[in-house]
Amino acid sequence: MEKIRGIVFDLYGTLYDVHSVAGLCDTYHPGRGLEISTLWRQKQLEYTWLRSLMGQYVDFEQATRDALLFTSRYLTLPLDDAARMALCDAYLKIKPYPEVPEALDRLQAMHMPLAILSNGSAHSIRSVVTASGLAHRFQHLISADSAQIFKPHHSVYKLAEDQLQQDRSAILFVSSNAWDASGARHFGYPVCWINRAGNPFDELGQSPDHVVAGLDQLVHWFEERIGAG
Structure with a gap:
């Protein structure tokens, strides 16, 4: 070089470490925190790539919120608005x-x-x-x-x-x-x-x-x- x-x-x-949010995920669904965090991250990445290919840009926070909503529904682990807000805020820290x-x-x-x-x-x-x-x-x-x-x-x-x-x-x-x-x-x-x-x-x-x-x-x-x- x-x-x-x-x-x-x-x-x-x-x-x-994106999975530093897993502990907080665990407080909402004990024992499932890392599973939630892993799928959340996977969908977050997929949504950035798919949005780019579609020419429909949204900011990273929106992609993160959308990915968490999908994760909650896919795993059938309900998260209310307050929980989703708290988790997305944790992603900022x-x-x-x-x-x-x-x-x-x-x-x-x-x-x-x-x-x-x-x-x-x-x-x-x-x-x-x-x-x-x-x-x-x-x-x-x-x-x-x-x-x-x-x-x-x-x-x-x-x-x-x-x-x-x-x-x-x-x-x-x-x-x-x-x-x-x-x-x-x-x-x-x-x-x-x-x-x-x-x-x-x-x-x-x-x-x-x-x-x-x-x-x-x-x-x-x-x-x-x-x-x-």
Whole structure:
């Protein structure tokens, strides 16, 4: 890879654990929390992709609400309006993975510009990073709202290139979502895939440039590069 002049992170499932809402789901339907959270996330992703293909964009909060309503009906686990509101609010306060705060601190200490590029709305991105106390780690919070379509459409990835004012070849894109990493690699970013679960990479004609099991490993890799340089 060429010299990296900035790092762009995906938000959901990469820096933050979407299933940190499972505990709250469990309070409404004990023992079913992770099942609810898993299907909710699956439908949330499907709805962003389908909305993009249909040319009927809605913001991420709406896709999230719609996905939760479907999940409740599909699993026949009723959630009243107050419960759905509470769960969607919890999605604005999901928790970072344990290694993330220190890893971001170490990357920032290297004077590396850090950004988030997410399908989340500007409001949802800001809410998540503020609730976790990590907003100050990022120079840019970039939302798919600006493109009015969701990743993995190329116009969303271009937002980060334009915002950082660097050629895409000099921006490392980091995601734990293989479909997202594939989209970014197809666009032309060098890509680091965070594979926490030890899964195979998606068969979409792309391969990540670097694979790590956690963000701390990415930091170690950067520190080695700097030491070698």
